[in-house]
Amino acid sequence: MDNLLFTQELQTYLGERISREPAVRDQHGVGFSYHECQPPDAVVYPQTTEEIAEIVKICAKYGVPIIPFGAGTSIEGHVLALRGGVCIDLSLMNQIMEVNQADMYVTVQAGVTRNQLDGLLEGSGFFFPIGPGVNATLGGMASTRASGTNAVRYGTMKDNVISLTVVLPDGKIIKTASKAKKSSAGYDLTRLFVGAEGTLGVISELTLKLHSEPETIYAAVCPFPSVEAAVNTAIKTIQKGVPIAKIELLDDQMMRAINRYSSLDYQEVPTLFLEFGGTAAEVEAQILAVQQFAQEFGAEDFVWEKDEANRKKLWRARTDAAPAALALRPGSKLMSTDVCVPISRLAQCIVETQLDIQQTRILAPILGHVGDGNFHLTILIDPDDFESFERAKALNERLVRRALAMEGTCTGEHGVGVGKLAYMALEHEGALDVMRAIKQSIDPNNLMNPGKLLPAG
Numbered sequence: 001m002d003n004l005l006f007t008q009e010l011q012t013y014l015g016e017r018i019s020r021e022p023a024v025r026d027q028h029g030v031g032f033s034y035h036e037c038q039p040p041d042a043v044v045y046p047q048t049t050e051e052i053a054e055i056v057k058i059c060a061k062y063g064v065p066i067i068p069f070g071a072g073t074s075i076e077g078h079v080l081a082l083r084g085g086v087c088i089d090l091s092l093m094n095q096i097m098e099v100n101q102a103d104m105y106v107t108v109q110a111g112v113t114r115n116q117l118d119g120l121l122e123g124s125g126f127f128f129p130i131g132p133g134v135n136a137t138l139g140g141m142a143s144t145r146a147s148g149t150n151a152v153r154y155g156t157m158k159d160n161v162i163s164l165t166v167v168l169p170d171g172k173i174i175k176t177a178s179k180a181k182k183s184s185a186g187y188d189l190t191r192l193f194v195g196a197e198g199t200l201g202v203i204s205e206l207t208l209k210l211h212s213e214p215e216t217i218y219a220a221v222c223p224f225p226s227v228e229a230a231v232n233t234a235i236k237t238i239q240k241g242v243p244i245a246k247i248e249l250l251d252d253q254m255m256r257a258i259n260r261y262s263s264l265d266y267q268e269v270p271t272l273f274l275e276f277g278g279t280a281a282e283v284e285a286q287i288l289a290v291q292q293f294a295q296e297f298g299a300e301d302f303v304w305e306k307d308e309a310n311r312k313k314l315w316r317a318r319t320d321a322a323p324a325a326l327a328l329r330p331g332s333k334l335m336s337t338d339v340c341v342p343i344s345r346l347a348q349c350i351v352e353t354q355l356d357i358q359q360t361r362i363l364a365p366i367l368g369h370v371g372d373g374n375f376h377l378t379i380l381i382d383p384d385d386f387e388s389f390e391r392a393k394a395l396n397e398r399l400v401r402r403a404l405a406m407e408g409t410c411t412g413e414h415g416v417g418v419g420k421l422a423y424m425a426l427e428h429e430g431a432l433d434v435m436r437a438i439k440q441s442i443d444p445n446n447l448m449n450p451g452k453l454l455p456a457g
Contacts, residue, residue, distance in 0.1 A: 005062070006058065006059075006062040007042075010044065010055070013054060013055070014045070014051075018044045019044075020042045024043050028043050028072065028087040028089065029079065029081050030072070030080070031072050031075070031077060031078060031080070032074065032134065032334075033077055033335075033419070034333045034334065035076075035080060037080075040084060040085055040086060041081070041085060042087070043089050045091065047092045049167065049173055052088060052202050053171045054171070056169065056170070056171045060170055064086055065083045066086055066447050067079055067087045067088070067449050068087075068449065069087045069088060069089045070139050070141075071135060073132070073135070073136045074414075074415065074417060075336050075338075075415075076411070076414050076415055076419030077417040077418040077419050078144065078415060078418075078452060080418060083450050088202060090110045090111035090137065090204075093109035093110055093112075094109060094111040094113070096112055096117065099120070099210075101124065101210070104209065104211070104212075105162055105210055106208050107206070108205065108206055108208065109139075110137060110142075110205060111139060112139075113138070114128075114136055114137075114138065121210070126211065126212060127210070128209075128210060128211070129154035129160065130147060130148055130154070130157055131150060132146045132413070138206055139206065141157050142164065142193070142195075142206055143193075143198050143203060144157075144195065144197060144415035145194055145415065146413055147412070149246045149315070149318065151369055151371075151413075152244065152245070153244065153245045153246075154211060158191050158194045159209075160209045161190055161207070161209075162179060162181075162208065162209060163178065163179060163207040164176045164177075164193055164194070165203070165204045166201040166203055167202040167204055168201045169447050176190040176192075177189065177190045195415070197416065197417065197449060198448060198452070199443065199449045199452055202448075215278065215279050216277070216279060217245075217276070217283075217306070218283055218304060218305070219304070219305045219306075219310075219311040219314050220287075220302045220305070222271065222274065222294055223266070223267040223271045223300075224270045224297065224298060224299050225298045225299075226270060226298075227354060228350075229297040230297075232347055233272060233296075233299065234247050234343075234370040234371055235343055235347065236296075237289070237371070240293070242290060243286065244274060244276060244286060246273065246275035246315075247274050247275075247371040248272065248273040248274075248367065248368065249270065249367060249375065250273065250365075250366070251365060253328075253364075253366070254325065254365035254367050254378070255268045256365075257321070257325045258318070258320065258321060258324045260324070261323065261324035262317045264317055272294075272370075273314065274290065275311075321367050322334060322378060325365050328363060329363060329382075332380040332382055333381050335381050335392050336376055336414065337376060337379070337396050337414075338374060338411055339374070339402075339409065339410060340403070341407070341409075342407055342408065345406040345408070346373050346375070349402060349406055349408070350366065350368070350375060353377070353402065354366070356398055357395065360391055360394075361391075364380065364392075372412075373408070373412075377399060379396065401426075404423070410423040415453075416452065416453045418451065421452070422455070424454065424455050432455070432457070439454055
């Protein structure tokens, strides 16, 4: 970005809300992953949709790439500035614009974080269910089609976004839908941009579904004699239609990690973390059903929590799994993968993956949202040890190919970025041409987050 006229025009428009400081650029060129930092040439901080539109128009005028940036928590290299350009940091766009309890929706700017929205809704009787294990922005969560521990009951971001305001690559501002609960008018543009990873435009505002808080909530921890037994319990729970709110698997290594990190004393064996919600009668019925399934597969004990503070402590241990895993090997970096398979194939996929990990001699604790067939390896790598890094990448590739062979996907919730780019052709085959046609139609100059999501044709 050496064009003097471009720099002057952007500087004149934004004043102090543009930075070319190396430290700031580096912060915006890495994300939460093992990928090598690739910083943008400049970072800008808009405060309104209209400012984003003007920034995009200036970039389009000079052919400068644009990389949207939320909280920098993405896993697969989504924010790497592969071709330089301007990073649009949305952190100043953090206004909650409307909370409509009657119609059960909230409208926010894209830079509002998950924790910020949770704090505002606390005590209101409503909540937003999508919660990845980090304090991501809602715009970023929509861009990667994030989900989290509640997905088994409430779905992912695609199921909870009603409408978006998006700035297109030419600076045009569009709204993708109304605030009605449903519509059959035209293409579903909302879901086109949810999961597009900033390759089609910049999400600036979102209208999201709110859900009523359950009357009664119980959480539980249940150890099992094997991963297969735990997963089979989860499978039967879903197949029998139990409307469980959360059902999470942690293997023995991950349980060891969270015990050390959070000063807990759970059994260090494969374990399910569960949550039940509804009326008192509904929760009682759910608990009885899942207890029966668990006992069939060899579980002997449940640790129950109803008190809100204790439930939060229990789930904090789960959401701290990534830093807990990193603490097992100080100085390591995290390569996190997130395949998803049909639930009937989940036990087979995890058991085969465990055997692969043992044979590879790599530390890679497993955790997963097993209620919807999604699980993660938290592969700990030494970035300075080339041989172990290559073994880790090979393990990851075998996992992806195993999931695809079982009619699954290379990514359940982290997104493609650059980390999963090589597998898109394997998963989508002819459909990639349709995706490329959409990209070409909306962003013919390939300025929006170039090099992500779609491999070159």
